[in-house]
Amino acid sequence: MPIRTQAFAAVLCGVVLWGLPINAQEPLTIPGLVSSGAIPQKASPPVAVPSSNALGGAPSELLTGEPIGVGSQDNTASRGPLSPIEWLSRAADEAEARRQIEPEPAAVANAGAPEVEVVTLNTTASQILGLIPADVAGLPPTLWLGSHSEDVARQIADVQIFGATMTHLAHRILRAETQPPLTGSPSVWLRARAERLLDLGAVAEARALLEQLPEENADTFNLWADLALLDGEADAACKRWRVAPWLSDDLEWQVYCKARLQDWNGAATTLWAAQGLDLLSPQTVDLLWRYLDPELAEDLPPLSMPPKADALTFRLLEAIGEPPATATLPRAFDLPQLTGDSGWKAQIEAAERLVRSGAIAPEVWIAILMERAPAASGGVWDRVSAVQTLVRSLMRGTPEVVDAAVWDVAVLLAPVGLVVPLAEALEPRLPDASWLRLLGPEFAGASGRLPMGYPVADLVSAVARGDVPPPITQGRYSDAVALAFTLPGTPTQVLQLQAEDRIGEALLLAMQLIADGATGDDAALTQGLRALRALGFDTAARRVAIELLILGSLK
Numbered sequence: 013m014p015i016r017t018q019a020f021a022a023v024l025c026g027v028v029l030w031g032l033p034i035n036a037q038e039p040l041t042i043p044g045l046v047s048s049g050a051i052p053q054k055a056s057p058p059v060a061v062p063s064s065n066a067l068g069g070a071p072s073e074l075l076t077g078e079p080i081g082v083g084s085q086d087n088t089a090s091r092g093p094l095s096p097i098e099w100l101s102r103a104a105d106e107a108e109a110r111r112q113i114e115p116e117p118a119a120v121a122n123a124g125a126p127e128v129e130v131v132t133l134n135t136t137a138s139q140i141l142g143l144i145p146a147d148v149a150g151l152p153p154t155l156w157l158g159s160h161s162e163d164v165a166r167q168i169a170d171v172q173i174f175g176a177t178m179t180h181l182a183h184r185i186l187r188a189e190t191q192p193p194l195t196g197s198p199s200v201w202l203r204a205r206a207e208r209l210l211d212l213g214a215v216a217e218a219r220a221l222l223e224q225l226p227e228e229n230a231d232t233f234n235l236w237a238d239l240a241l242l243d244g245e246a247d248a249a250c251k252r253w254r255v256a257p258w259l260s261d262d263l264e265w266q267v268y269c270k271a272r273l274q275d276w277n278g279a280a281t282t283l284w285a286a287q288g289l290d291l292l293s294p295q296t297v298d299l300l301w302r303y304l305d306p307e308l309a310e311d312l313p314p315l316s317m318p319p320k321a322d323a324l325t326f327r328l329l330e331a332i333g334e335p336p337a338t339a340t341l342p343r344a345f346d347l348p349q350l351t352g353d354s355g356w357k358a359q360i361e362a363a364e365r366l367v368r369s370g371a372i373a374p375e376v377w378i379a380i381l382m383e384r385a386p387a388a389s390g391g392v393w394d395r396v397s398a399v400q401t402l403v404r405s406l407m408r409g410t411p412e413v414v415d416a417a418v419w420d421v422a423v424l425l426a427p428v429g430l431v432v433p434l435a436e437a438l439e440p441r442l443p444d445a446s447w448l449r450l451l452g453p454e455f456a457g458a459s460g461r462l463p464m465g466y467p468v469a470d471l472v473s474a475v476a477r478g479d480v481p482p483p484i485t486q487g488r489y490s491d492a493v494a495l496a497f498t499l500p501g502t503p504t505q506v507l508q509l510q511a512e513d514r515i516g517e518a519l520l521l522a523m524q525l526i527a528d529g530a531t532g533d534d535a536a537l538t539q540g541l542r543a544l545r546a547l548g549f550d551t552a553a554r555r556v557a558i559e560l561l562i563l564g565s566l567k
Contacts, residue, residue: 141202141224142189143217149188158513161196165204171520172527175563176432177556179212179370181549185519187217199225206235213343213371215243233259238323242344246272246327263291267300268324279304299325302332321345338362343369350376356383360392367433374437378403398424399434406441418448426566432559450476450558456551468561475557488564492534493557496541506543518547526556 140146146153156164173182186205192198202225209218219239225232233252237260240249250269253260260266263286270279283300286292292300299315302308314334321329321336326345329336335354338345339361349362350372359380367377382400386393398421405417425431435442435451442449449458455476462469467486471494474481481494502510509518522543529537537560544553 139192139198140189141192141198141221143187143220144184144189146188146190149184151184151188151190152515153188153190154513155185155188155190155516155519156193156201156514157191159193159195159517161193161198161201163196164193164516165200167517167520168204168208171524173523174527174530175429175556175559176368176370176436177552177559178523178526179368181519181552182208182523183212183214183370185516186212187221190516199227203232203235210239210344211342212369213346213366214369215239215344215347215371219243228256228259230259230261234262237265241323241327242347244348264296264300265324268303268328271304276304296325299328299332303328306332343371347371350380356387357392360396364392364395364428364430368429374433377433378437395421395424395428395430402434402438406438411443411445414443414446418446422448422566426563431563431566447562451562453555455555455558462562462565466565468565472558472561475554475561478554487561489529489534489537489557489560492529492537493541493561496538496545496553496557499538499542501542502546503539503543506546510547515547518543519549522547522549530560 140153146155168186171182173179186209192201202221206218206221209221219236222232222236222239233256237249237253240246250272253265253269254273257266263282267279267283267286270276270282283292283297283304287297295316302312302315315329315332321341323345326336326341326348330348335348338349338358343365346362346365349358350366352359363372363377363380366372367374378399381396382403386396386400389397398417402414402417402421405413409417421434422431425434431448432451435448436453439449439452439454442452443460444458445460447458447460447462449455449460450462450472452458456478458476461473468488468490470482471485471487471490473479475493475497481497485491485494505521506518509515509521522540525536525540525543529535529540541553541557544550544556
């Protein structure tokens with residue numbers, strides 16, 4: 013009987029303790045994500061602190077417990093402190109008397125109504141969403157105004173992007189501060205932009221866009237949490253989940269975050285329950301136990317996981333010392349490799365993929381290549397050696413040595429799409445007469461030209477200067493490019509989209525046509541270049557044409 017009594021008392025104490033208020037941390041919020049169905053936090057009742065200004069000079073002694081009437085001629089001093097009801101009544105009477113003594117200032121009889129500009133909060137003027145001002149991106153803020161959100165989302169996801177020039181244009185389109193389409197859900201349109209930036213490896217930018225979504229739900233949180241994990245902000249994601257646990261019912265995520273927030277007992281308990289109820293796969297259970305117990309991981313054989321991992325699995329594998337190779341994973345998984353923790357070769361390969369997709373600056377890629385001498389030869393090491401030779405020749409070599417180094421590195425980098433990033437990074441150091449400057453952003457002022465042995469040399473020079481192409485052209489892409497810069501008028505599809513305020517869709521169409529043209533469709537290439545020029549992107553049209561002509565010759 014005593015044992016049962018003790019057990020009942022323990023249970024009763026637990027129930028009582030469970031009902032006590034807990035001083036929780038202040039809720040964390042994701043900027044821009046506002047929850048309409050947040051679960052309210054239970055808090056202690058507030059303590060009312062009367063203000064002497066608002067309640068007719070309420071004495072501060074009320075807070076300290078000292079007698080109120082000490083040193084006063086008031087007859088209340090003889091009978092001790094006032095009761096709360098008496099004190100509040102007296103304070104209210106004094107406040108009312110003071111209000112009657114000090115009337116409101118008289119209104120001016122002949123004042124006119126001020127001119128006020130009224131903007132409804134749900135209009136597109138208050139919903140300009142993006143990361144960089146539209147004028148900085150060289151785009152109109154009404155880029156998508158006449159489109160439908162669902163149509164735009166599908167096109168953003170499906171459009172193919174060819175080469176460095178079109179990649180730069182895609183980043184401008186996806187990041188620009190623009191108004192949402194007038195029809196459809198703005199959230200669908202904004203999320204599509206964030207997901208395409210993620211596909212390009214621009215994790216921080218995708219996360220910043222996602223934070224502008226007007227509502228918060230489990231689906232939004234899951235994507236945002238993946239971005240935070242890839243961006244090295246796991247603690248921020250876990251703290252957000254702790255104050256809003258209804259946002260994710262993923263047991264793997266719960267175990268990870270509880271451990272991340274030092275709640276090891278809670279993490280182990282959750283994992284035991286999930287394992288006992290068979291709610292997680294054996295592989296996931298094995299991975300989580302290794303994460304919770306590093307000593308256990310040291311004594312077990314390497315863990316076999318599927319090659320395609322999500323962000324959480326990637327971080328768990330990384331934490332136990334078995335980071336997966338990222339060559340077969342989406343570009344976003346290359347971002348953690350830039351730290352160099354997985355070795356210099358993995359860092360170089362990740363930088364190559366990210367600079368090719370526009371996710372990092374070319375200067376960052378070059379800096380990684382220059383860190384040390386190549387460890388071997390062949391493949392990536394040959395590219396590193398060639399870039400280092402070119403950089404050294406630019407510092408100390410003669411023009412002849414520089415030209416030879418330029419050709420050597422261009423031949424090695426052309427098949428992997430890295431010649432243009434090289435030209436962008438080294439343009440300030442390149443001689444004025446170097447043809448590599450034609451592939452940089454200042455191509456119009458470049459005085460160099462391809463050797464006469466290349467059949468597209470004259471055409472490239474004409475396009476760079478903005479001249480009419482020569483009547484006779486030779487080489488890959490040359491006919492399609494020459495036709496694009498000589499035919500007058502605007503393609504019919506572009507005219508229709510322009511008339512409907514669907515400029516963004518017209519740009520996506522031009523990008524798709526150029527991608528089709530790069531694979532051999534000359535008619536599509538001509539139409540794509542003409543579309544860019546008709547939309548006011550003549551510089552981009554000229555630059556992508558030069559990129560195609562030169563790299564087509566090198567291949």
